Amino acid sequence: xxxxxxxxxxxxxYTPTDRTVPTRSAQRASYDKEVVHAILDEGRVCHLGFVxxxxxxxxxxxxxxxxxxxxxxxxxxSRPLRMAGQAGPGLPVCLTVTLVDGLVLARSAFHHxxxxxxxxxxxxxxxxxxxxxxxxxxxxxxxxxxxxRAADARPxxxxxxxxxxxxxxxxxxxxxxIRTGGANDEPEDLSLPHWAGVLPLRRGYDxxxxxxxxxxxxxLPGYLAEL
Amino acid sequence: xxxxxxxxxxxxxYTPTDRTVPTRSAQRASYDKEVVHAILDEGRVCHLGFVxxxxxxxxxxxxxxxxxxxxxxxxxxSRPLRMAGQAGPGLPVCLTVTLVDGLVLARSAFHHxxxxxxxxxxxxxxxxxxxxxxxxxxxxxxxxxxxxRAADARPxxxxxxxxxxxxxxxxxxxxxxIRTGGANDEPEDLSLPHWAGVLPLRRGYDxxxxxxxxxxxxxLPGYLAEL
Numbered sequence: 001x002x003x004x005x006x007x008x009x010x011x012x013x014y015t016p017t018d019r020t021v022p023t024r025s026a027q028r029a030s031y032d033k034e035v036v037h038a039i040l041d042e043g044r045v046c047h048l049g050f051v052x053x054x055x056x057x058x059x060x061x062x063x064x065x066x067x068x069x070x071x072x073x074x075x076x077x078s079r080p081l082r083m084a085g086q087a088g089p090g091l092p093v094c095l096t097v098t099l100v101d102g103l104v105l106a107r108s109a110f111h112h113x114x115x116x117x118x119x120x121x122x123x124x125x126x127x128x129x130x131x132x133x134x135x136x137x138x139x140x141x142x143x144x145x146x147x148x149r150a151a152d153a154r155p156x157x158x159x160x161x162x163x164x165x166x167x168x169x170x171x172x173x174x175x176x177x178i179r180t181g182g183a184n185d186e187p188e189d190l191s192l193p194h195w196a197g198v199l200p201l202r203r204g205y206d207x208x209x210x211x212x213x214x215x216x217x218x219x220l221p222g223y224l225a226e227l
Numbered sequence: 228x229x230x231x232x233x234x235x236x237x238x239x240x241y242t243p244t245d246r247t248v249p250t251r252s253a254q255r256a257s258y259d260k261e262v263v264h265a266i267l268d269e270g271r272v273c274h275l276g277f278v279x280x281x282x283x284x285x286x287x288x289x290x291x292x293x294x295x296x297x298x299x300x301x302x303x304x305s306r307p308l309r310m311a312g313q314a315g316p317g318l319p320v321c322l323t324v325t326l327v328d329g330l331v332l333a334r335s336a337f338h339h340x341x342x343x344x345x346x347x348x349x350x351x352x353x354x355x356x357x358x359x360x361x362x363x364x365x366x367x368x369x370x371x372x373x374x375x376r377a378a379d380a381r382p383x384x385x386x387x388x389x390x391x392x393x394x395x396x397x398x399x400x401x402x403x404x405i406r407t408g409g410a411n412d413e414p415e416d417l418s419l420p421h422w423a424g425v426l427p428l429r430r431g432y433d434x435x436x437x438x439x440x441x442x443x444x445x446x447l448p449g450y451l452a453e454l
Contacts, residue, residue, distance in 0.1 A: 019284075024302050044327050044428075045341065047274035049285035056283050057246075058276035060325040060345050075251050098287040100271050102436075105451075109369045109380045110387040114272065118287050142336045146426065153336045153421055160337040182438040194380055195445050199373065199454065200433040201271075209329075211409040211423040218422050224332075227426065 019122050020175035030176040039119045039176055040065050041144075043097035048072060050080050050093050050125075063095070064140030068171040070095060070121065071128070071137035073164055081127070081165040090124035095169055103199040106183035107192040115198060117178045125167040137166045148223035246349050247402035257403040266346045266403055267292050268371075270324035275299060277307050277320050277352075290322070291367030295398040297322060297348065298355070298364035300391055308354070308392040317351035322396055330426040333410035334419040342425060344405045352394040364393045375450035 013031040014020070022029050030036070046063045049056055059080070064071045072095070074081045084091040102115035128134045138161075139150040156164065183196045205227050208220055240258040241247070249256050257263070273290045276283055286307070291298045299322070301308045311318040329342035355361045365388075366377040383391065410423045432454050435447055 019282075024305055044330075045325055045343070047276075047285050047287075047323055047325070049274075049276040049283035049321070051278050051281070051283050052246075054278070055246075055319045055349065056276035056278050056285075056321040057349075058274050058283075058285050058321040058323040058347065060274075060323060060343065062341060078251055092282045094276070094283040094285040096274055096285040096287060098272055098274070103271075103372050105373065105376060105380075107381055108383070108387070109365060109377060110383050110391070112369050112372055112376070112380070114289060114372070116272070116287065120285065122282065122284075138336060142339050145330050145339055145341070146332065149332060149339070150336060153332075153339070154334055154416060154419055156335070156337050160335070164337070182436070185440075189381060190440055191442060192381055193442075193445060195448050195451065196438040196441055198436045198438075199451065200436065202429065202431040202433050204429040204431075206427040206429050209409070209425045209427065211425075213412075213417055214423055215418055215420075218420060221422050224422065224426065 014172065014174045016175070017173050020120070020173055022177065025177075028177045028179055030178060031174070032176070036119050036171070036174055036176050037065070039099060039117045040070070040097055042099055046072070046095050046097045048080065048093055048095050050083065050091055052079065052083070062141055062144065064137060064144040066136060066140045070169045070171060071140055071166055072125070072169070073138065073141055073166045076163055076165045078165070081167065084125050084127050084167050090126040091167070093123065093125045093169060095121040100201055102201055104183050105196055105199065107185045107189040107194040107196050111183055111185050113179060113183070115179050115181070117176065119174065119176050121169060121171060122173040123169050125169045128166040128168050134161065134166050137168070138164070146223065146227070152221060152223075241399065241401045243402070244400050247347070247400055249404065252404075255404045255406055257405060258401070259403070263346050263398070263401055263403045264292070266326060266344045267297070267324055269326055273299070273322050273324045275307065275320055275322050277310065277318055279306065279310070289368055289371065291364060291371040293363060293367045297396045297398060298367055298393055299352070299396070300365065300368055300393045303390055303392045305392075308394065311352050311354050311394050317353040318394070320350065320352045320396060322348040327428055328407075329428055331410050332423055332426065334412045334416040334421040334423050338410055338412050340406060340410070342406050342408070344403065346401065346403050348396060348398060349400040350396050352396045355393040355395050361388065361393050364395070365391070373450065373454070379448060
């Protein structure tokens with residue numbers, strides 16, 4: 001259905017490259033910036049890939065987004081952070097965020113699938129050296145855990161800032177991939193006696209657990225109660 | 228507390244290597260096979276990393292486990308499957324599975340964290356050529372989506388088997404990493420007026436959605452209703 005109210009210009013998009021055009025299921029790919037941002041903002045943890053001694057390494061880590069920049073952080077002693085080297089050429093990475101929305105059960109084993117939304121970012125991660133950018137990146141990382149939280153926590157002090165390395169990865173070579181809908185069985189399988197459909201996965205929160213050493217009288221803040 | 232009832236031999240463990248001993252938070256690492264298997268069996272999607280043209284690539288994909296072997300699959304035309312080459316030396320990969328259990332809110336921005344359980348597997352993925360192993364691997368992949376499902380779906384036919392490549396990755400160079408518990412703030416921060424604790428993430432299923440073309444009279448099978 002056409003939305004005749006939409007008078008804005010078309011959404012900006014990332015330029016596809018050899019690395020971001022899939023060899024299969026091309027209809028699932030999207031380069032729309034709004035689509036990419038929404039997936040990145042809904043994800044909790046990314047999987048950061050880099051090459052060490054010629055072999056791939058994939059580690060889960062938190063991330064934050066500020067406009068067209070992603071940030072990850074870690075101890076200055078951690079391997080990828082050391083490898084990205086403050087003064088060096090940067091670290092080639094692939095950063096992937098995946099949301100699993102549902103399990104797709106087909107009559108045929110072959111057509112079983114998963115409904116998902118993923119973003120894959122290729123690029124070179126570089127250490128952030130500008131103090132203002134580093135502070136803003138750390139705020140974005142905390143606010144990515146819980147929106148609004150950075151303003152309700154003690155900011156990093158000089159010692160903590162010195163112990164923390166932040167890597168920046170620009171959103172330039174980026175694609176999203178999305179699968180939605182039910183099972184796509186072969187026509188000759190539609191009469192088979194197997195149930196087919198989607199098992200949606202639920203995301204949500206359980207009741208917050210106060211820390212054992214929480215001072216008396218500190219209430220659950222509104223931005224947490226809303227979740 | 229010591230469990231005096233435990234008379235079994237110690238659980239088998241993977242041998243740590245340079246790649247599986249973390250540089251930080253070593254107390255979070257585990258090489259216990261039961262711990263690793265439990266995380267792999269609870270995860271839905273893995274992130275598979277490999278190197279292409281010298282750069283890392285990280286893609287989300289389904290997987291299945293049979294004992295000490297993991298399997299991933301894909302079209303015979305997909306990039307990692309082609310790269311693993313049936314007759315070639317195999318594809319060096321890093322396969323990572325991450326379960327996010329909770330968001331850890333500390334009084335200080337610095338000590339914010341995530342409770343998680345992850346498994347990282349390093350190794351060389353090789354195409355499965357034995358037809359029996361390939362069938363068992365595909366059953367494991369379907370049963371990983373929903374336990375019990377492989378027996379309630381039409382098995383792959385010859386054409387589908389020929390179009391599907393399966394990669395095997397042995398569980399040998401493996402580690403788990405687990406963070407649990409509340410926020411670990413600095414003693415001098417305990418009196419700050421910020422709420423601290425854990426926001427547990429809930430995992431579960433919503434009501435199954437029957438396919439639009441499901442034949443009348445096909446009830447939801449018991450193994451789905453139980454979920």
